[in-house]
Amino acid sequence: MKLQQLRYLVEVAKQGLNVSEAAEKLHTSQPGISKQIRLLEDELGIQVFIRNGKRVVAVSEPGKEVLRIAERILREAQNLKRVGEEFSREAEGALTVATTHTQARYALPQTIAAFVQKHPKVKLSIKQGSPTQICEMVVAGEADLAIATEGIALYKDLAMLPCYAWNRSVVVPENHALLALERPITLEDIAAYPIVTYDFAFAGRSKINKAFATAGLSPNVVLTAIDTDVIKTYVSLGLGIGIIATMAFEPERDRGLCALDAGHLFEPSTTKIGIRKDAYLRGFAYTFIELFAPHLHRKEVEAALLAHAREEA
Numbered sequence: 241m242k243l244q245q246l247r248y249l250v251e252v253a254k255q256g257l258n259v260s261e262a263a264e265k266l267h268t269s270q271p272g273i274s275k276q277i278r279l280l281e282d283e284l285g286i287q288v289f290i291r292n293g294k295r296v297v298a299v300s301e302p303g304k305e306v307l308r309i310a311e312r313i314l315r316e317a318q319n320l321k322r323v324g325e326e327f328s329r330e331a332e333g334a335l336t337v338a339t340t341h342t343q344a345r346y347a348l349p350q351t352i353a354a355f356v357q358k359h360p361k362v363k364l365s366i367k368q369g370s371p372t373q374i375c376e377m378v379v380a381g382e383a384d385l386a387i388a389t390e391g392i393a394l395y396k397d398l399a400m401l402p403c404y405a406w407n408r409s410v411v412v413p414e415n416h417a418l419l420a421l422e423r424p425i426t427l428e429d430i431a432a433y434p435i436v437t438y439d440f441a442f443a444g445r446s447k448i449n450k451a452f453a454t455a456g457l458s459p460n461v462v463l464t465a466i467d468t469d470v471i472k473t474y475v476s477l478g479l480g481i482g483i484i485a486t487m488a489f490e491p492e493r494d495r496g497l498c499a500l501d502a503g504h505l506f507e508p509s510t511t512k513i514g515i516r517k518d519a520y521l522r523g524f525a526y527t528f529i530e531l532f533a534p535h536l537h538r539k540e541v542e543a544a545l546l547a548h549a550r551e552e553a
Contacts, residue, residue: 243317245280246310248273249288253307254380257289257296315381315518322520333522334363338374338383341467343511346488348387351532358531359524370439370466378514384525386514387532390446398514399545403533405510407503408448409489411475411482414496418481425500427455434462434480436471447507448483472497517545 247266252273255261263270274294281288288303289296299307322333339348344366356364367374367383371391377383379397386392392400410425412418418429431452438445445464452459462480465471468488475482476496489499513529513536515521526538 241280241283242276243314245276246314248276249280249307249310250314252277252289252296253299257298259296312518315516318381318520322522331359332361333524334365335385335522335525335528336365336367336377336383337385337387337528338367338369338377339387340371340374340389341368342485342488343387344368345468346485347511348532351528354531355524355528358527362524375514378516381516384515384519384521385529387511388514389509389511392512392514395514397516397518399517401513401515401529401533401536401541401544403511403513403536405508407486407508408483408506409486409499410502411472411484411489411494411497411499413476413478414498416481416498418500419498424504425502427452427457427505430481430483430502430505431457431459434460435483436463436465436474436480437461437483438468438471439464439466447509451506515541515545519545 248262251262251266252259255265259270259273263273266273277289284306286302286306287300288306290298290300290303337348348366352364352366355362367377369377371386371388374383374386374388375391375395375398378386379395386398387403392398410418410430418425418433421429437448440446440449460480463471463474465474468484471482471484472488472494474480483502486499486501486503489497491499513533521541526541529536529541530538
């Protein structure tokens with residue numbers, strides 16, 4: 241049994257049982273993958289994949305358990321590699337952070353700049369996606385950390401570390417009628433206008449919906465987007481008023497727009513970091529976490545991972 245055979249198994253499953261795509265992903269040949277998988281099946285004495293002619297069409301019941309164990313073995317092999325690198329190449333390596341557009345654009349720049357200055361030999365990669373997509377990247381081992389507001393709690397393989405709380409503002413064009421109010425803005429004020437805001441899966445959108453529902457209001461959401469800059473663009477064009485994360489409003493850059501504080505109208509949201517419970521983190525990964533969330537020192541992160549490990553035991 242070889243690790244390469246396990247990689248072939250897992251990749252075929254990951255590519256929807258398409259051996260050709262798995263071969264392309266792994267930069268090898270389709271016949272080579274098929275041969276190695278059959279050799280492994282012969283060694284195990286079971287059929288992992290069910291075939292129709294030369295096509296793989298399903299995973300057998302014992303094959304599902306084999307895949308689960310293979311994935312765990314490959315993760316542990318990666319952890320072993322990281323342990324070695326931690327002591328042989330302490331200042332070098334790679335760190336992949338998966339996050340949403342709002343976090344990448346508005347929350348992470350200072351952290352990234354400080355990290356690059358502190359660890360110039362570490363290759364830092366930022367991947368963007370929806371909360372679901374970035375969590376799945378970490379679960380699959382394609383990223384080391386997930387940073388998001390939504391989604392992390394839904395994945396049992398991820399430990400969740402709260403970072404900071406934030407709330408929302410309403411953005412409107414200059415000279416908008418809401419700017420003339422001599423009192424704090426209300427949900428009724430907002431509901432009187434077309435609204436442009438985040439897609440439901442992003443940036444605490446559930447808290448926005450909950451606030452209006454509790455007040456018995458049905459807001460007229462005319463456009464949703466995953467990108468805060470898109471929301472602000474359409475507000476500038478007069479499509480409606482925007483509800484965005486307060487941190488995403490930049491007065492110097494967002495000329496022609498004004499922001500009204502709406503923190504009193506919605507429950508605060510919390511940005512969190514998600515880490516695989518069984519991951520071995522390099523030292524520089526702990527540095528990145530602490531730069532982003534200063535209260536999350538290495539000992540706090542390690543304690544959280546250990547607590548999750550005990551829960552799973």
